[in-house]
Amino acid sequence: MGLTLEFHEVADLPSLDRLWAEETDWGEQSSELRRWFMEAPFGKPSVVIASDDTTGKAVGQFRFMPARVSVNGREVSAVRPFGTIVTKDAHEAAAARGPLDNPIWAMYFRGVDEFRARGIELIYIVPDERWVGFLKRGSVILAMAGMKYGSFPLWSLQLPLTDGPMSLGEGFTASSLVNWDEVDQLWEASRKLHGCMVVRDANMLRWKLAQATFTITAIKCDGKLVGLVASREKGDRQWLICDLLAADDGPALRATLAAAVNAGHEEAIARVGANELRKAGVLATSVMEPAVRSLGFERDEYDFPLVVQVLDKSLQADDVKLERWYVSAND
Numbered sequence: 001m002g003l004t005l006e007f008h009e010v011a012d013l014p015s016l017d018r019l020w021a022e023e024t025d026w027g028e029q030s031s032e033l034r035r036w037f038m039e040a041p042f043g044k045p046s047v048v049i050a051s052d053d054t055t056g057k058a059v060g061q062f063r064f065m066p067a068r069v070s071v072n073g074r075e076v077s078a079v080r081p082f083g084t085i086v087t088k089d090a091h092e093a094a095a096a097r098g099p100l101d102n103p104i105w106a107m108y109f110r111g112v113d114e115f116r117a118r119g120i121e122l123i124y125i126v127p128d129e130r131w132v133g134f135l136k137r138g139s140v141i142l143a144m145a146g147m148k149y150g151s152f153p154l155w156s157l158q159l160p161l162t163d164g165p166m167s168l169g170e171g172f173t174a175s176s177l178v179n180w181d182e183v184d185q186l187w188e189a190s191r192k193l194h195g196c197m198v199v200r201d202a203n204m205l206r207w208k209l210a211q212a213t214f215t216i217t218a219i220k221c222d223g224k225l226v227g228l229v230a231s232r233e234k235g236d237r238q239w240l241i242c243d244l245l246a247a248d249d250g251p252a253l254r255a256t257l258a259a260a261v262n263a264g265h266e267e268a269i270a271r272v273g274a275n276e277l278r279k280a281g282v283l284a285t286s287v288m289e290p291a292v293r294s295l296g297f298e299r300d301e302y303d304f305p306l307v308v309q310v311l312d313k314s315l316q317a318d319d320v321k322l323e324r325w326y327v328s329a330n331d
Contacts, residue, residue, distance in 0.1 A: 002053030003103055005110040011047035011063045011083075012038065019061055019085045036211055041203050042066040045082075048107040048114075050090075059090040062107035064115070068199040069122055070191045071319050075199060076312075078122040079115055081108065084131065104134070105141055112145075112311065121312035122320065124198070126331040132305050146310065150322035151303035154329075155292050156279045157261060159239060160268040166258040166295065168219065169251050172226075174259035177218040180206060182225040183245070190245040193253075193287055195324030198331065200243060205230075208330075214242065215267075217259045219252070227256030230330070231263055233277065239264030241282035242330035254291040257282065261295065283329045304329060 012034070020029050038044050043066035050060035063083040068075045086094075086103050094102040112123065127135060135142065135149060142149055168174060177183075183202035191197050200208075209216065209230050219227030226247040234240040241260040246253040261280050268277035283304050284292045306327055308320050 003059075003106055004051045004053055004056075005106060006049045006051070007110060007114050008047050008049065009044075010038075011045040011061075016047065016049075016061055019058060019087070023085050023087050033211075036207075037065075039207065040065060041207050042068055046111075046114075048110045050086075050103045050107050052090075060084075060086040060103040060107055062104065062111060064111050067124075068204075069124065070197045070199060071122075071315065072195055073191065076121040076315065077119070078124060078198075079111075079120055080198075081111070081123065081125050084128075102134070102138075105138065109145070112309070116311045119312065121310070121315055123309045123311060125307040126327060127305050127307065129305070135305070135307065142307070146317075148308045148317075148320075148322055149305065151305045152283050152285060152325075152327055154281050154300040154302040154304065155284045155289075155297035156238075156281045156300040157295065157297045159261075159264050159277045159279055161261070161265045165262040165265055168255040168258050171221045172219055172251070172255040173221075174217050174219050174255075174262065177216045177228060179225075182218075183228060186225050186228060186245050186247060189247045193246070193249050194285065194326035196320050197326040200245060205243060209243065212330075215263045217256075217263055219246075219256050219259050221252070221255075226252040227259065229256050229260040231260045231280075233267065234329075235281070237276065237278045239267060239277050239280045240329050241280060243328045244282075249287050249291070253288065254294060257288075257291055257295055281329070283327060285326050286323055287326070 017029060045063045045065045048062045049058050051058050062081060064079040064081050067078040067080045069078045084104060090103050180202045187201045212232060214230040214232045216230050218225055228245045229241060230243045231239060231241045244256055246256045264277060264280040282292060306322055310320060
């Protein structure tokens with residue numbers, strides 16, 4: 001199949017609605033969801049559309065969301081690909097020729113060329129689990145393009161807690177977040193814990209967390225905000241710990257994780273029967289693992305994938321090694 005690839009500045013086209021409705025099980029693209037995408041803090045998403053040369057019909061889309069990533073304390077420009085769709089017919093035709101001929105790669109590298117020319121420094125992808133096998137089969141392409149693939153483990157803890165809510169530690173308190181003005185100072189402290197971290201200042205988090213219903217918990221010590229965590233029910237009766245900021249990787253991180261677990265515990269005991277939550281889950285980086293272990297979490301069977309590609313020579317490969325990243329389960 002010959003393809004025509006078009007880069008569009010704004011991902012708001014009728015052909016995208018058709019692909020979304022006919023080729024995915026994502027449900028209706030509501031006006032609220034569309035508005036949420038278009039109000040992203042760092043700019044509106046762009047898109048590459050692949051069309052069949054013969055019929056002119058769109059057979060795929062690859063969207064790109066503008067982002068900022070803190071690398072060694074310096075904010076760099078980035079894009080995060082998402083919302084990838086290829087029609088069933090195009091998938092099957094490509095499968096007959098081999099995984100390297102899938103329209104996904106053509107669309108992705110059309111985007112790479114565009115963003116490199118614009119001076120964008122980094123691409124990071126947190127792919128849907130359904131794409132993991134495809135990425136592994138395309139490992140040759142990943143290596144040739146300088147793309148790094150890795151994963152972060154899910155750790156789980158049974159709910160409800162047998163001994164009741166966890167202690168946060170001496171001097172720590174937890175409550176619903178009221179004052180977003182305190183979050184930027186916490187972000188500045190938290191970004192130092194990992195070499196690479198997608199910007200999570202107050203403006204970004206307020207936008208990001210508006211996508212779904214989260215319990216947002218603030219952790220304070222001596223009246224100062226030292227932790228923030230967003231968690232929600234997701235998956236198979238799971239309380240998923242998502243975006244997390246902590247002032248240090250010791251007591252503050254432990255207290256923040258414990259507060260999220262306690263929120264899940266309260267939700268679990270409020271339910272009965274088949275809908276009862278059965279576990280709390282968290283994506284744990286190497287920095288987080290000691291605190292996660294100390295709270296009794298155990299390694300689960302799931303892994304969260306991450307793909308990173310450097311576009312600008314001002315960034316070195318070692319600067320963005322996967323083990324230096326913080327990634328949350330809702331990225």
